[in-house]
Amino acid sequence: MSIFRISRREELLTRFAPITEKPGTDRRMRAAILRARRSRSVATAFSYQQTFDKAIANLVRAIPVSNEVAEWFRNEKLIPRSKRTWKKTAKNPAVLSAALALAVIAGVVLFIVMERVSEFPGAGTARKMLTIASTTDRTQLDVVEAEAGSLGDFFFMKYRLEHYDVAPEFAGLRTTACRVFDDDEGRRVAQISVREKRMQFFLFPAERDVKEARPREFSGWRFVEQEGWTGAVRVRDGVCFMAAVRGEQKELEPYLAEAVQRAAAGAPER
Amino acid sequence: MLETNQNLPQLYRFCYLMTGDAMKAQEAFQATLREAALRSAQREPPKDRLWFFRDARSRCLVVGEEGLQPEAIKLEESDVSPHAPGQVAQLNPEQLAIWVSAAPEPQRSALAAYYLDEFTPHELLTLLDLSPSELAKALARGRRQFQAWLNATTPADVYEE
Numbered sequence: 103m104s105i106f107r108i109s110r111r112e113e114l115l116t117r118f119a120p121i122t123e124k125p126g127t128d129r130r131m132r133a134a135i136l137r138a139r140r141s142r143s144v145a146t147a148f149s150y151q152q153t154f155d156k157a158i159a160n161l162v163r164a165i166p167v168s169n170e171v172a173e174w175f176r177n178e179k180l181i182p183r184s185k186r187t188w189k190k191t192a193k194n195p196a197v198l199s200a201a202l203a204l205a206v207i208a209g210v211v212l213f214i215v216m217e218r219v220s221e222f223p224g225a226g227t228a229r230k231m232l233t234i235a236s237t238t239d240r241t242q243l244d245v246v247e248a249e250a251g252s253l254g255d256f257f258f259m260k261y262r263l264e265h266y267d268v269a270p271e272f273a274g275l276r277t278t279a280c281r282v283f284d285d286d287e288g289r290r291v292a293q294i295s296v297r298e299k300r301m302q303f304f305l306f307p308a309e310r311d312v313k314e315a316r317p318r319e320f321s322g323w324r325f326v327e328q329e330g331w332t333g334a335v336r337v338r339d340g341v342c343f344m345a346a347v348r349g350e351q352k353e354l355e356p357y358l359a360e361a362v363q364r365a366a367a368g369a370p371e372r
Numbered sequence: 373m374l375e376t377n378q379n380l381p382q383l384y385r386f387c388y389l390m391t392g393d394a395m396k397a398q399e400a401f402q403a404t405l406r407e408a409a410l411r412s413a414q415r416e417p418p419k420d421r422l423w424f425f426r427d428a429r430s431r432c433l434v435v436g437e438e439g440l441q442p443e444a445i446k447l448e449e450s451d452v453s454p455h456a457p458g459q460v461a462q463l464n465p466e467q468l469a470i471w472v473s474a475a476p477e478p479q480r481s482a483l484a485a486y487y488l489d490e491f492t493p494h495e496l497l498t499l500l501d502l503s504p505s506e507l508a509k510a511l512a513r514g515r516r517q518f519q520a521w522l523n524a525t526t527p528a529d530v531y532e533e
């Protein structure tokens with residue numbers, strides 16, 4: 103089928119096609135005119151119609167306007183010029199594409215800002231630990247059944263790891279296994295497995311400020327997510343503690359809030 | 373609000389086509405402008421130019437009902453001819469206005485508004501409050517009837533080769 107084949111509706115539209123080109127003519131009308139000009143069946147009749155319409159429009163333009171009438175609009179400014187409405191402006195393809203581009207840029211900027219906001223010193227290492235948590239086999243850890251809070255002394259006595267203490271919020275939980283290993287940057291990492299929610303704890307050195315050679319600290323608990331695991335991280339005395347659980351932040355957050363409350367009240371852990 | 377008076381001659385021509393009489397056209401035209409001036413003075417100016425044409429149209433219809441009325445007869449129809457521009461050139465604007473003003477509504481308003489060559493198709497439909505098919509039908513029939521009238525009133529032998 104030819105692209106210039108004119109439909110009945112288009113043929114109908116051409117019957118009131120603008121006599122001269124007007125900027126506000128819509129797309130359907132423009133397409134109908136184009137098809138009418140190229141269509142074998144209606145091109146001739148349409149060209150006759152156009153010359154007929156032009157001749158009459160010229161005659162209309164020749165209608166004299168008397169001096170008396172002309173006086174009325176010599177000083178009058180009454181007819182508002184049609185303004186381009188904001189809706190019409192918004193439908194302009196150029197405006198639409200610019201708006202879309204701005205929206206994408208805004209989205210990217212927002213994403214980066216949100217990422218920066220949720221970033222904290224040591225977030226990168228915490229993510230690496232979550233990857234380790236997701237791949238750790240139970241047999242890689244040594245069986246240690248004890249209260250998590252007591253492992254700080256164990257790490258100090260056995261591995262000389264100072265301040266590698268489990269956060270008080272999780273100190274009462276029973277451990278099943280643990281290990282100490284060096285990560286890919288040679289930092290000592292303690293990994294503990296607990297029964298509760300099949301969580302894993304990680305203790306690792308906090309990120310250091312290169313200029314001042316001091317651990318970079320932050321307040322409260324921060325969350326990281328990686329490979330289906332979520333970790334809640336806090337830093338004390340230059341050591342980061344992370345409680346990692348399989349799942350999303352929304353699952354860990356209420357559990358942590360409860361644990362924090364319990365720890366604040368001095369209640370024993372489950 | 374931006375304002376212009378460049379459309380006012382067109383408004384007068386519209387009234388003239390609608391009434392076919394300079395006095396009646398002037399009456400409707402002036403009444404519309406007075407109403408617009410009054411609204412402007414009351415800080416409720418007409419929102420767009422279509423208001424003027426809509427107001428003038430209703431006034432023209434009222435004015436047109438006074439005096440002699442055209443007889444309702446079935447007019448001859450003829451296909452639009454390639455010689456039409458030459459035939460139209462033999463007419464004066466008054467003849468055209470009389471012919472248009474004698475047409476029944478809404479054909480009269482449709483012809484008057486369309487041949488002003490002032491409005492976009494969308495504006496035409498809004499002004500006349502017609503559907504696309506109604507407007508198309510009114511104009512197509514108007515052309516055919518006007519062509520038949522041209523054939524009857526202008527010498528045909530001029531165009532025979």
